Amino acid sequence: MIKNQMTSLQRVMATLGHNEADRVPFFLLATMHGAKELGMSIKEYFSKPENVVEGQLKLRAKYRHDCIYNFYYAPIEIEAWGGEVIYSDDGPPNSGAPFIRSFDDIKKLQAPLIDEVPCLKKVLKSTQILKEKIGDDAPIIGVVMSPFSLPIMQMGFDKYIELMYEAPDLFNILITINEEFCIRWANAQLKAGATAICYFDPVSSTTISTKEMYLKTGFKIAKRTIGRIDGPTATHMASGRCLPIVENLIQTGTAVLGVSWQEDVRQLKTVCQNKISVLGNLNGVEMRRWTPEKAEEEVKKAISKAGSGGGFILSDNHGEIPFQVPDDVLMAISEAVHKWGQYPLHWLSDYRQTR
Amino acid sequence: MMNVVNDFMQALLNVDRLLAKKIIDDHVSIMHPIQLIEDIVVVALERIGTGWQDGTYALSQVYMSGRICEEVVDTILPPSDPDRKDQPKMAICVLSDHHKLGKTIVYSLLRASGFELLDFDIVEVNDMVARVKEQKIKILLISVLMLPSALKIKKVKKIFKDEGLDTKIIVGGAPFRFDDQLWQEVGADAMCETASEAVSVVHNLMECVS
Incomplete structure (x- = not known):
């Protein structure tokens, strides 16, 4: 294989094998920017799978990144369960009032059937069309909320923490139902053409759970769930910290770890080296007011810390670029990774000396 | 006193309601409620908050600690007690989204610190x-x-501003932690990195509005 002729998929596969590809792969995890490209509202954009297909293809043509991100919005799963989704003109659709209003509601909870839910069928449809259009040129990333993290939207964060501490039997019932749904939802996306599944699991992060609690709950849940997903997964902490549990995350069988800007990506890369690939960790919220120069510097900094030896994909730290991040910043990030991400990273020694 | 604070903090981190309540009950006869709250409850909550900020403790522990303290403080200092702080009228709210955890934690911590506030x-x-x-x-x-x-x-x-209201705005939440200039950009008067910081930030702002 001649390095500079790699497709995005080959580039990503090389880095996941902990080898240096032709350059550092770049995942622009933009969801709402597709609506901007098509000149329509966020609500209209997500109403048809064809819009998401066109938006994702336009974004990839414009920013030359290495994946298709077939993620609509986090509460699409809540919509599938009959919950409320609230649209906004300038942000991701948000979950409405929790549909589990008391702990007892868990006893009568039933997971939706994937084939019968219009919002999930839209996602599957866009996955199929995207696969037809791009084939094996780039990985198509599907998304699930982990069974352990979904309850934040199902019942509200405060009540969920109380459930964990005070009603372990009902917690187990809820998790069992969620696990089955998560596995079916992930596998349906893989069957439709997704290359890999992003397993969002912020509740497992040490920002939210203690390591002790994680080992009793999120860890076991992820191990069981990921083990039954019929394809590779990337576990994403959605801005949460994870350094103290990296070894455990590796044991869940996941291939990639989406990490926070609040942790040092060099330290993370060292712990993960040759075991699991690191995805991250540009600060998406701060990115909103970056200049193109600042964007280039942040990309260089991340690559200098984690790029060597492969096993690193440049991305934001949350798994969703805020709608307010301007196009020129995204373009500057793209140009910087194309310029400074070329392997071998000859510029590193000089750069490190000036730091 | 530090041993008592350590024991109380450990009880909170272990979500041991009974032990936390016992520690407070053991001291309620020898300390004034406000002094007990300030010297034990507030100090423990501040240390847990700082621990969350530096990654030592988890948000679940911050939340449960706040809830336990709120319950404990309500038993020694009911909401209508004249010993509650002489303070400007305060309220707390979540703006627009249905994620109430941060608001609930700050509400609990302020009440556990002897403040009264409305919950919008x-x-x-x-x-x-x-x-x-x-x-x-x-x-x-x-x-x-x-x-x-x-x-x-x-x-x-x-x-x-347009309506001439002099209400001070204190903001908190993930976007403000991820961008340290955002609170000034939106025109807030102060920002809290952690829920426990709200106690000292409110104290400081009280001087401006009294």
Whole structure:
């Protein structure tokens, strides 16, 4: 294989094998920017799978990144369960009032059937069309909320923490139902053409759970769930910290770890080296007011810390670029990774000396 | 006193309600309630908050600690007790989104520290402004999780200014931790990195509004 002729998929596969590809792969995890490209509202954009297909293809043509991100919005799963989704003109659709209003509601909870839910069928449809259009040129990333993290939207964060501490039997019932749904939802996306599944699991992060609690709950849940997903997964902490549990995350069988800007990506890369690939960790919220120069510097900094030896994909730290991040910043990030991400990273020694 | 604080903090971190209550009960006869709250409860909560900020403790522990302290403090200092702080009228709310955890934690911590405040729950901008005017709120704490909600605070600030309201705005939530200039951009008077910081931030702002 001649390095500079790699497709995005080959580039990503090389880095996941902990080898240096032709350059550092770049995942622009933009969801709402597709609506901007098509000149329509966020609500209209997500109403048809064809819009998401066109938006994702336009974004990839414009920013030359290495994946298709077939993620609509986090509460699409809540919509599938009959919950409320609230649209906004300038942000991701948000979950409405929790549909589990008391702990007892868990006893009568039933997971939706994937084939019968219009919002999930839209996602599957866009996955199929995207696969037809791009084939094996780039990985198509599907998304699930982990069974352990979904309850934040199902019942509200405060009540969920109380459930964990005070009603372990009902917690187990809820998790069992969620696990089955998560596995079916992930596998349906893989069957439709997704290359890999992003397993969002912020509740497992040490920002939210203690390591002790994680080992009793999120860890076991992820191990069981990921083990039954019929394809590779990337576990994403959605801005949460994870350094103290990296070894455990590796044991869940996941291939990639989406990490926070609040942790040092060099330290993370060292712990993960040759075991699991690191995805991250540009600060998406701060990115909103970056200049193109600042964007280039942040990309260089991340690559200098984690790029060597492969096993690193440049991305934001949350798994969703805020709608307010301007196009020129995204373009500057793209140009910087194309310029400074070329392997071998000859510029590193000089750069490190000036730091 | 440090041993008592350590024991109390450990009880909170272990979500051991009974032990936490026993420690407070053991001291209620020898300390004035306000002194007990300030010397034991507030100190323990501040240390847990700082521990969350540096990654030592988890948000679940911060939340459960706040809830336990709120319950304990209500038993030794009921809401109507004249010993509760002489303070400007305060309220707390979540702006726009349905993620209430941060608001609930700050509400618990402030009440556990002897403050009284109204809970507006989830509100949109216009409803919030109307309630601030109606209740003559002097300090408003706004919690957000989503960036678009944080940016709406600009509109709140503008309405306050246009209508001549001198209500101080304290903000908190993930977007403000991820961008340390955002609170100034939206026109807030102060920002809390952690829920426990709210106690000292409110103390500081009280001097400006009294």
